[in-house]
Amino acid sequence: MTPPKTPDALTNWVDRLPPRAALYARLARFDRPAGIWLLFWPCLFGAFLSPPAGWWRWWPLFLLGSIAMRAAGCVYNDIVDRDLDAKVARTANRPVASGAIPQTSAWIFLILLSLVGLAVLLALPVAARFVALGSLLLVAAYPFMKRITWWPQAWLGLTFNWGVPVGWAAAEPALRAEMPVMLLTYAAAIAWTLGYDSIYAAQDVEDDALAGVKSSARALGPRLKAGVGLFYAMTILLLGAALWRWTASPLPLAALAPAALHLGWQTLTLDPQDSGSALTRFRSNQLTGLLLLLPILLAAFVRAA
Template sequence: MTTPAPEIVPDTEYRGLMGLLPAAARPYALLARFDRPIGWWLLFWPGAWAIALSGQAILRWDLLLWFLLGSIAMRGAGCVYNDIVDRDLDRQVARTRSRPLASGAVSLKAAWGWLLALCLVGLVVLVQLRPFAVWVALASLVLVAAYPFMKRITWWPQAWLGLVFSWAALVGWAEAPDMHFTPGALLYAGSIFWVIGYDTIYALQDVEDDALVGVRSSARRLGSRVRPGVAFFYAAALALWAAAFWQLRPDPLALAALLPMALHLAWQVLTLVPADGANALARFRSNRNAGLLMFAACLVIGQTL
């Protein structure tokens, strides 16, 4: 007799490397969303962009690896904290009721301990940075702590997530020596709109359940206007990134580096089917590749400074 597979959500990768973990460790890995690497890729990319755009990607390749480790640990810590706050709401939503805290697979006390352990990994990464970059990174903690409550008080929690998930761009820019503030700020602002766009797509999966339990989201707020809304957010992101590039290299050819990213984002919008959760999830996940395209663009500009 075969053992039935555990209940999993559509965007998990539970059957991959996660399946090799000891049974006792699996709930903790799931709590930190290690089964969904797309999350830490999306947290990592803005910081990688800043490092590349500042011309440090090749010289400081080690910094990229530290940012990647920090993204994995701190995204995990953020997910644990989010689930601690949302454990009661998660029990009411089909996609989240099987999460370790909501289902009882991990106790609240154990979750707090796991959160502390992940933060210690983040601390190891933090001490690799220049003092100014450390202070910039620490300033994000207020935003991170407030994020889980945003869905209760605003229709635009995706905008708050944009502030949080783009923060690495400011940290990466602060790590670069002798760089003006404006290009880094424009890069960060563009990333905020990118995050709002892709997280609106992600939220399409939960529109019905969110309406039942009273959770707010940009997907619910936009309603039938989701596709033009996402198009606006992506267009704003591209405009701000173009301004960042122009600040560093005022040459029309420099803007051409953004063309692959622009085409990819246009594909997401044009092929998005809001009522199809699988379609929305695929478009959301494709932003890992979008991040790589943007990294290539930043690398091209950064290496010509």
């Protein structure tokens, strides 16, 4: 028997797995890989804030860590949110909320995924290890934020983009950009997350209101498109400020144009009342991450020249 899917699940390799394995793959969101990319790109944002000497040394670890820790975060989130998920149409079929996977089994799966993350952590340079450990509190607190604040998306931004300081710390200390450049880049990534996760939250506004779940989409209400546009404008301005401080060259700033146009397209064409529109624009941020990375890459070459 094929396990039930959430409405936003993709048809992909997960559907070819045995039913029990498919349940765990969906629990880890392997059927929806967008989150892996959204966790991976910020690691490269930070790692590329240095001349191009040692970039390729760490990217496989960042990718493996993004896969494992995004999955672990989803499992933890589903365990904590199982009662809320059961009240929301989009999430009611999640394996823990629906009872298809018992909580004890979910905890065991979480531990196994965390061990993979630990192996990645131990393979990183010492400085990056200590920075990475700083994310544990952010990850642990995130599922509770929707009960506390109207802006859980801001907390997600702090959490999901922790790869910026981790990637930066993994570079050689003598080569990496100064800390203010990294912090501006981190702030730009947080603004980006505020934008795309507000779009994502637009899918659940009505159900969230019934369940008492808070979100930026609910807080912004009819001003959602304007809010997303503001967050995306902040993304471009903050990253532009970081690149200018690092290189004082107009070339990386010009290279921000494709990302700015893409973010503008998301904002202008978003229909907050249409779940399909919101989901498509959210998923398009897999491409946005690459478009934001390219100016950083160019700036690194300018800096090295």
